[in-house]
Amino acid sequence: MEQAPGSPERPVTGSGLPGCYRHPDRETGISCVRCERPICPDCMISAAVGFQCPECVRTGAGTGHAPGANRPRTLAGGVQTADPRLVTKILLGMNVAIWALALAAGDRFVEALDMLGLAVGTDGRVIGVADGEVYRLLTSAFLHQEPLHIAFNMLGLWWLGGPLEAALGRVRYLALYLLSALGGSALSYLLAAGNQPSLGASGAIFGLLGATVVLMRRMNQDLRPVAILLALNLLITFTWTGIAWQAHIGGLVTGAAVAYGMVHAPRGRRTLVQWATCGVLLLVIAVVVGVRTLQLVG
Structure with missing residues (x-):
């Protein structure tokens, strides 16, 4: 029956x-x-x-x-769409367009948008997140200079983003991406040198990687391929010079936390739990940024 x-x-x-x-x-x-x-x-x-x-x-x-x-509906309750990669394509296009703009505009454009705690710019003006330029927490995640840097990040975005967008739905997937980017920037801001600039979508991409682990576990799928990929990326993060490991770890933890709230929310309160999870993580990011700002200007 x-x-x-x-x-x-x-x-x-x-x-x-x-x-x-x-x-x-x-x-x-x-x-x-x-x-x-x-x-x-x-x-x-x-x-x-x-x-x-x-x-x-x-x-x-x-x-x-x-x-x-x-x-x-998707696994997380979003509406299934005809093009489950639309947001991923838009994000990829934005990253490539801003990269091309940075190449054309030069260092002044990059200096105005990269992740920076507090420093004196080339024009002698004090700049950085601690000086009120909080937009850098997000704009830096769409900024690249080296071809290999953007190539690897966009490959990761395309490979990881499509399945996640299909599983979560467009709005939830976009929230995952943006919060992962902010989480990576926030930890980098907290732990890295205040006048050391950084840029790139790596924090957001690590967030997608963490979310993929959570999603595959939720769906009872074989975790070995993504676990190997995660291990390799962490090895590169901590062995190669010039990599902002703080952004990678911040993005990874934030992405995993967002995804857990998205795919494990009880059906009766799914939307409430999902957006409450996002709200709590955004609050944590704000607290981290506030604490670091007080350290730099206090």
């Missing part, structure tokens, strides 16, 4: 794994990304990310409803 759609009951087999909601005698570790009911291979229907159950596919594909009603 099939359970009614939305039923919270989960039949459990002798091994402790849940049984398929349509075939209780078949144990499974896979759940529908929309309703989270356990589904066996015979009931799995491929979605943009993961699998959906027959009922969710049927109700999501219906016609004659009000706009947005019964539209297929």
Whole structure:
């Protein structure tokens, strides 16, 4: 007998794994990304990310409803779209465009936007986040100079961003990216030298890497490939000179925390928990920036 759609009951087999909601005698570790009911291979229907159950596919594909009603949802509750990489493409385009602009405009453009605590600029003016230029926390994450630097970051953005955008939805994915960038800048601001400039999207990319680990674990997928990638990136972070490891670690931790709140939020309070998670992390970033500012100007 099939359970009614939305039923919270989960039949459990002798091994402790849940049984398929349509075939209780078949144990499974896979759940529908929309309703989270356990589904066996015979009931799995491929979605943009993961699998959906027959009922969710049927109700999501219906016609004659009000706009947005019964539209297929992502794992995190966002609306599935025809182009699950749109935000990733826009972010990639913005990074490339700003890189080209930096090459054309020269050092003064970079000096006005890079991550800097407190220093004296080439024109003799005091500049930096501690002097009120808090926008640098974000603008620096879209700024590159070296071709290899932007090439590696954009490769990571494209490879990691698409699946995450499909799993979270556009708005949640954008929040993940921006908070990861801010988290990386904030830790760099807190721990790095106050007059040492830095730039690049690496903090945001590490945030996507941390979020990928959380997402794959949530979906019971093999973590070994992404774990190896994370280990290699951390090795490079701490062995190569000239890398702002603080931004990498700040982005990684922030991205993982955002993703955890996104994909583990209870369905009944999903939106509230997700945005509360983002709000708390934004508050933590603000506190870190405030503390460091007091250290530099006090």
